[in-house]
Amino acid sequence: xxxxxxSIAVVGDELPGWSEIIETLMFRAGYxxxxxxxxxxxxGLAAGVIGVFALLRKRSLMTDALSHATLPGIGLAxxxxxxxxxxxxxxAVLLLGATVTGVxxxxxxxxxxxxxxxxxxxxxxxxxxxxxxxxxVVLSYIQVxxxxxxxxxxxxxxxxxAAMSERDAMLxxxxxVVAVVxxxxxxKEFALVCFNxxxxxxxxxxxxxxxxxxxxxxxxxxxxxLQAVGLILVVAMLIIPAVSARFWSERLWALxxxxxxxxxxxxxxxxxxxxxxxxxxxxxVIVLTSGVIFAISMVxxxxxxxxxxxxxxxxxxxxxxxxxxxxxxYGRGESGGRFALTSREISRAVRIGVWSVVFGPxxxxxxxxxxxxxxxxxxxxxxxxxxxxxxxxxxxxxxWEQYLxxxxxxxxxxxxxxxxxxxxxxxxxxxxxxxxQLGARGIVVSDGVxxxx
Amino acid sequence: MELSIGADLFxxxxxxxxxxxxxxxxxxxxxxxxxLMGDAISHSVLPGLVIAFIVTSTRDPVAxxxxxxxxxxxxxxxxxxxxxxxxxxxGAAMGVVFSVLFALGVLLIRQVEHLGQVDLDADCVLHGQLxxxxxxxxxxxxxxxxxxxxxxxxxRQVTMLVVVCIAAxxxxxxxxxxxxxxxxxxxxxxxxxxxxxxxxxxxxVFVAVATVASxxxxxxxxxxxxxxxxxxxxxxxxxxxGVQVWISxxxxxxxxxxxxxxxxxxxxxxxxxxxxxxxxxxxxxxxLLVVVVFASPRHGVVHRWARRRSLARGMAADDLLAAxxxxxxxxxxxxxxxxxxxxxxxxxxxxxxxGAVRGGHVSNDDGWLSLTDTGECxxxxxxxxxxxxxxxxxxxxxxxPDHVHDPAEYLEHIPVEPSGGAExxxxxxxxxx
Numbered sequence: 001x002x003x004x005x006x007s008i009a010v011v012g013d014e015l016p017g018w019s020e021i022i023e024t025l026m027f028r029a030g031y032x033x034x035x036x037x038x039x040x041x042x043x044g045l046a047a048g049v050i051g052v053f054a055l056l057r058k059r060s061l062m063t064d065a066l067s068h069a070t071l072p073g074i075g076l077a078x079x080x081x082x083x084x085x086x087x088x089x090x091x092a093v094l095l096l097g098a099t100v101t102g103v104x105x106x107x108x109x110x111x112x113x114x115x116x117x118x119x120x121x122x123x124x125x126x127x128x129x130x131x132x133x134x135x136x137v138v139l140s141y142i143q144v145x146x147x148x149x150x151x152x153x154x155x156x157x158x159x160x161x162a163a164m165s166e167r168d169a170m171l172x173x174x175x176x177v178v179a180v181v182x183x184x185x186x187x188k189e190f191a192l193v194c195f196n197x198x199x200x201x202x203x204x205x206x207x208x209x210x211x212x213x214x215x216x217x218x219x220x221x222x223x224x225x226l227q228a229v230g231l232i233l234v235v236a237m238l239i240i241p242a243v244s245a246r247f248w249s250e251r252l253w254a255l256x257x258x259x260x261x262x263x264x265x266x267x268x269x270x271x272x273x274x275x276x277x278x279x280x281x282x283x284x285v286i287v288l289t290s291g292v293i294f295a296i297s298m299v300x301x302x303x304x305x306x307x308x309x310x311x312x313x314x315x316x317x318x319x320x321x322x323x324x325x326x327x328x329x330y331g332r333g334e335s336g337g338r339f340a341l342t343s344r345e346i347s348r349a350v351r352i353g354v355w356s357v358v359f360g361p362x363x364x365x366x367x368x369x370x371x372x373x374x375x376x377x378x379x380x381x382x383x384x385x386x387x388x389x390x391x392x393x394x395x396x397x398x399x400w401e402q403y404l405x406x407x408x409x410x411x412x413x414x415x416x417x418x419x420x421x422x423x424x425x426x427x428x429x430x431x432x433x434x435x436x437q438l439g440a441r442g443i444v445v446s447d448g449v450x451x452x453x
Numbered sequence: 454m455e456l457s458i459g460a461d462l463f464x465x466x467x468x469x470x471x472x473x474x475x476x477x478x479x480x481x482x483x484x485x486x487x488x489l490m491g492d493a494i495s496h497s498v499l500p501g502l503v504i505a506f507i508v509t510s511t512r513d514p515v516a517x518x519x520x521x522x523x524x525x526x527x528x529x530x531x532x533x534x535x536x537x538x539x540x541x542x543x544g545a546a547m548g549v550v551f552s553v554l555f556a557l558g559v560l561l562i563r564q565v566e567h568l569g570q571v572d573l574d575a576d577c578v579l580h581g582q583l584x585x586x587x588x589x590x591x592x593x594x595x596x597x598x599x600x601x602x603x604x605x606x607x608x609r610q611v612t613m614l615v616v617v618c619i620a621a622x623x624x625x626x627x628x629x630x631x632x633x634x635x636x637x638x639x640x641x642x643x644x645x646x647x648x649x650x651x652x653x654x655x656x657x658v659f660v661a662v663a664t665v666a667s668x669x670x671x672x673x674x675x676x677x678x679x680x681x682x683x684x685x686x687x688x689x690x691x692x693x694x695g696v697q698v699w700i701s702x703x704x705x706x707x708x709x710x711x712x713x714x715x716x717x718x719x720x721x722x723x724x725x726x727x728x729x730x731x732x733x734x735x736x737x738x739x740x741l742l743v744v745v746v747f748a749s750p751r752h753g754v755v756h757r758w759a760r761r762r763s764l765a766r767g768m769a770a771d772d773l774l775a776a777x778x779x780x781x782x783x784x785x786x787x788x789x790x791x792x793x794x795x796x797x798x799x800x801x802x803x804x805x806x807x808g809a810v811r812g813g814h815v816s817n818d819d820g821w822l823s824l825t826d827t828g829e830c831x832x833x834x835x836x837x838x839x840x841x842x843x844x845x846x847x848x849x850x851x852x853x854p855d856h857v858h859d860p861a862e863y864l865e866h867i868p869v870e871p872s873g874g875a876e877x878x879x880x881x882x883x884x885x886x
Contacts, residue, residue, distance in 0.1 A: 055545055058542060058544060060542070060544045060548045061548055064492075115746065116689055116752065117688075117689070117752055118689070119483075121486045121488040121489045122483050122486075125680070125682075126678075126682055126739070129674055129677040129738075130682065130738060130742070131739075132674045133674055133675065133739070134732065134736050134739070135732070136579070136729050136731065136732030137728045137733050140732065141720065141725070144725075144726040144727075145725045235552055236552030236553065239549060239552075240548075240553070243541055247539065279563045280560065280563070281560065283556070284556040284557070284559040284560040284563075286556075291549070291552075291553035294553070298535065298538065306539070
């Protein structure tokens with residue numbers, strides 16, 4: 001892409017000047033642009049908020065089927081509107097048609113799940129593709145047979161924010177406001193149904209009614225989003241903000257607020273970019289913006305992010321490797337030698353693939369730092385505290401072996417390999433109990449106190 | 454409607470080949486609950502195609518293939534990453550990945566369009582360009598096809614589809630056993646020495662390649678329809694995977710040919726011009742699926758409804774006879790219709806009564822019902838099963854005597870007697886022999 005990328009930028013797009021950028025950002029770029037930006041931002045907000053519940057109800061991809069299933073409705077509404085003398089192109093009529101077939105699509109999914117043995121993935125795929133195929137058929141029928149042509153209907157597939165009129169944007173904004181207000185009103189009920197459906201039912205809530213409200217809001221937002229981002233990408237507006245917000249918080253209200261903000265930011269940014277630059281379809285930019293936010297969230301979020309999880313896992317491996325070294329060195333001492341390891345023995349004990357080159361020194365540094373070992377000419381030697389710790393680890397190891405043999409029915413010849421991973425998680429109570437058992441077998445494990453003398 | 458070789462041969466061929474390729478592969482997607490992976494891949498090969506196009510500046514099929522296959526694999530890998538590292542629910546992970554990639558494709562395609570190379574077009578990606586596969590100077594008769602010139606005239610899309618279709622069929626035929634194990638029990642497959650993970654990726658690459666080969670001709674939406682619908686329909690018709698694959702192939706051919714013909718024939722009846730053939734193929738797939746859902750021999754809605762209905766009727770008849778028998782035991786040889794109806798709430802009593810009278814089990818004497826001799830025999834069998842089950846539940850299953858009537862009400866309708874030949878039930882009533 002590198003070579004081609006350059007040529008794109010060259011042919012591309014004269015970047016607008018700073019003043020123009022700032023004016024657009026500050027809603028000073030002219031009435032129509034402002035309306036569009038407002039509309040998309042509100043829509044992003046609503047989609048983000050509603051998307052949280054779609055995600056929690058595990059309906060992410062059902063909304064995809066829903067949005068694809070709106071296409072035949074748009075075409076049919078155009079045709080029926082034409083026959084009945086209504087203006088087939090009025091957005092309200094088209095969106096009504098979209099709602100009808102979208103809902104039929106969702107009902108079909110439920111029907112397939114209820115009456116056949118097909119799974120949800122197949123049901124969604126069937127409805128999505130068949131309804132969309134039907135939509136393509138209807139649109140192509142209009143294209144070749146209707147006097148006025150189908151111009152304008154295609155915009156619902158990929159979205160065409162620029163084609164949005166003031167009234168369209170108002171309609172979208174209104175739907176968005178309704179969705180947000182409903183969410184605020186029903187937050188408790190939604191949470192109940194999302195997290196503990198049977199509890200809600202037992203407490204006398206009508207789960208199906210609450211579910212219906214949630215689904216209705218999803219339908220409303222989907223239909224409202226058709227013109228902005230198009231029916232293929234509207235699913236992204238619903239789920240990406242919610243999934244991204246999930247990385248940052250575990251509290252529902254925070255999730256809702258965050259997802260709303262992420263959605264609004266994406267909608268705002270996407271429509272601003274597409275207003276400023278040619279050939280930047282708003283839908284795609286909106287989705288890519290939220291995609292970037294998602295990637296950042298996934299990598300950087302404090303608790304569930306990849307980095308912090310990686311760091312946590314690394315710390316655990318470091319600790320475990322350190323304890324291996326302690327135990328190994330303690331073993332040397334116990335069998336009469338010094339409480340020490342040579343460098344070669346260390347690298348054999350801390351073998352973690354190619355990483356051991358980096359990992360070994362880090363583990364050793366950790367031991368020095370915790371004053372459990374000191375550097376010698378050709379390796380390490382345990383300090384008094386290190387010996388005590390080594391004894392503790394060795395003891396836990398033995399206790400685990402005993403535990404696995406007596407409780408988990410693992411053959412004595414198989415235990416050693418499993419204890420290596422688990423000796424670091426033992427509780428004190430268990431230790432005492434196992435000690436008694438070991439004692440009964442005549443094995444005494446030292447806790448290391450006094451050994452180093 | 455008349456088909457002409459020049460206008461219709463290659464579109465039908467292309468549609469059918471694409472349908473068969475996707476249909477065969479779809480079997481394993483549907484079984485592994487990965488139908489939506491096909492959906493995701495067919496959306497996200499778009500950026501792969503565009504990037505390959507940008508890099509090579511041609512529509513060289515090899516470059517397109519590599520780009521699409523790479524995008525397909527990238528999709529699978531990314532979905533796995535988001536699922537595992539981000540601990541995101543699988544559906545949402547798929548949705549995030551494919552929608553972002555698709556958006557990237559849409560954005561890139563708009564830049565490419567601007568370069569004046571308009572032959573990559575976003576709409577065609579969705580519903581293909583079957584109409585463009587016209588064969589100018591085609592022979593008028595079928596015998597004219599038996600000529601070397603024919604091969605020269607075959608358009609690139611069709612050649613590509615032939616190759617991919619053969620490759621996919623060979624893949625499924627050769628690795629059928631492995632694919633089957635992996636589909637039903639991937640852990641078993643791994644312990645048997647087939648690397649289920651590798652197989653999974655190979656399958657996904659095939660899906661990506663099939664998608665891109667079908668793209669130009671039929672578009673992505675028909676690819677999704679063909680990946681899911683024929684396999685899903687076949688799955689409802691049989692329990693054997695081998696049979697399922699063959700049925701899905703037949704259904705795919707039906708979709709390809711039928712969809713194309715319907716696209717021009719059906720509007721033709723109303724004097725209108727033909728509609729988009731790829732969309733029509735997806736629609737035909739949906740219609741076929743609906744037919745199968747209702748009419749399939751064992752799993753069909755109609756068959757299951759009929760079975761349930763006949764079961765319900767049999768149970769209503771049994772209950773009617775048993776009710777009369779119990780009354781007779783306490784000395785009431787005939788009972789008023791109203792009373793019996795009150796005892797059998799929840800059944801379609803009228804039908805059961807008419808059936809029993811017609812079958813000679815019950816005589817209706819002006820609103821007073823009594824068992825005939827044959828009716829008494831049949832009723833005794835039901836009562837016997839009921840009481841034997843009560844005895845069994847108390848004696849063997851540890852039920853309290855006052856809790857066994859309701860389960861026995863269900864069990865009495867199964868024509869099997871429990872073991873143990875007690876003389877009386879737990880309530881002291883005699884068990885008829």
